[in-house]
Structure formats: C-alpha cells, structure tokens
C-alpha cells in the first residue's frame with residue numbers, strides 16, 4: 546500500500562467566509578469550504594472563480610493567493626481518495642466499516658476475506674490497514690469496478706477472485722471474514738476451516754430476517770460464539786454560531802452487523 550507521502554493527487558480548499566443575505570440585507574459570516582481535487586499537477590487548474598497556475602500547484606501546505614483570494618493546498622490522504630471511489634452496488638458506509646475495524650482489532654498482520662466485493666469499499670478500506678485482502682464476487686461488472694477502485698487507491702495487497710462464496714472458501718488461516726451477500730447463512734459451513742481460532746466472522750445485512758437466519762445457523766455450531774448484533778446509528782449536527790442542533794436531514798438505515806467468533810479448531 547502507498548505511503549501517504551507517495552500520493553500524487555492534491556486537494557485545494559477555498560474557505561468562503563462572508564456571504565450577502567438578501568433577506569437580511571447584510572453580509573453574514575459563513576465558513577463554507579469549497580473543495581477541488583487535482584489529478585494533474587502539470588496543468589493550470591480552473592476553479593469556479595480563477596485559474597490557478599501550475600507552478601502554484603506544486604506548493605504543499607501553503608496558501609496560494611489568486612486574485613486576492615486565498616486557497617489552501619495539500620496532498621490528498623487515503624480518506625480523501627477513498628471518498629471518491631466509484632460506487633455501483635451499494636457500499637458499506639464508513640460508520641459501519643469503522644465499527645468492524647474497532648471490534649475485530651485487525652491490523653497490519655491480518656489476512657482478511659471479503660465477500661461480495663461489490664464496489665470494493667470495504668475491501669479497499671481494510672486493505673489500507675491490513676496485510677492482505679482476498680475478495681470474492683460472482684459478477685464481472687462489480688469485479689471490474691472494484692479492480693478500478695483498487696488501482697485508483699494504489700493498493701497492492703488485494704486479490705479479487707470471481708467466486709461464489711456459497712460454494713466454498715479456498716483460503717485458510719484467516720483473521721477475519723466479512724460478508725455482504727444476500728444469504729450469509731449459506732457461508733457458515735465453509736467458515737470453520739477457513740478462519741483461525743479466535744478469528745472473527747462479520748456479516749452485514751440490511752434486513753432482520755437475514756440476521757435471524759444467519760444467527761440461527763451460527764447457533765447450531767458449537768465452535769462458534771455469537772458475540773453480538775448491532776446497528777450503528779450516526780447523527781449529524783449542525784454547529785453554526787448559536788444554532789447548534791441535529792441536522793434536519795440524516796442518513797437513514799444502512800445495515801445490521803453480526804459478529805461471530807471461532808472458539809476452537
């Protein structure tokens with residue numbers, strides 16, 4: 546995986562501080578950031594208001610002044626590039642990805658299997674932190690998008706296979722298996738052999754009947770422990786001077802996360 550310093554894209558931020566509000570007939574302070582992504586640092590860059598000469602784009606962590614307006618410029622971080630990956634099938638949101646990572650404690654030594662890869666959001670985020678991610682999917686178009694995203698993020702530790710996970714798992718000695726497939730209960734019979742003792746199986750499902758069938762199947766196997774099933778709820782707040790309150794439009798339901806642990810060989 547690339548070091549943060551190897552990233553070649555840049556982000557240009559213009560903080561707009563004042564806006565004229567017609568209804569109030571006055572200028573009010575608003576700190577609104579307009580963000581631009583620059584792929585080619587060898588060409589002048591056009592913003593909504595100005596052309597930034599290519600010589601200025603070489604700056605890093607400095608302020609660029611163009612036509613009396615300040616712009617901030619720095620190299621993108623993994624998260625900036627991650628937020629721009631292509632999404633075809635529905636991706637697992639960051640709040641759920643973060644919870645999977647924190648609850649399983651995966652790290653730079655971990656080997657992970659992810660199925661189905663879909664757009665590759667979970668695969669890519671985990672690959673950014675772990676030793677290796679093997680990902681399965683049955684659809685060529687989804688595999689194509691996921692491979693594009695792996696390349697866009699310059700990840701070199703991802704193997705994507707066209708494979709139906711209901712039919713089996715090739716790998717063994719895995720630290721974590723993540724599932725985002727319609728019938729996760731069909732995978733359980735393959736997991737014992739693939740997972741390390743103490744390793745985790747995490748299933749992400751949008752509906753409760755899927756969770757019920759999955760957990761009921763897990764409970765049939767003595768060597769598995771159903772650790773918990775959770776829904777992670779994120780609530781965004783608006784913070785503007787003394788107007789501090791929950792945002793009126795929030796992200797709705799995403800999915801339920803079920804954590805299972807392998808207890809014995």
Ligand SMILES: C[S@@+](CC[C@H](N)C(=O)[O-])C[C@H]1O[C@@H](n2cnc3c(N)ncnc32)[C@H](O)[C@@H]1O
Pocket residue numbers: 634635636637660661662663664665666667668681682683684687708709710711725726727
């Ligand atoms: C919702 S998408 C996964 C999104 C992914 N977790 C992400 O964050 O980008 C579900 C994927 O599972 C794949 N899939 C469905 N059944 C499968 C199976 N039996 N084996 C492997 N992949 C499967 C679908 O083709 C689809 O690409």
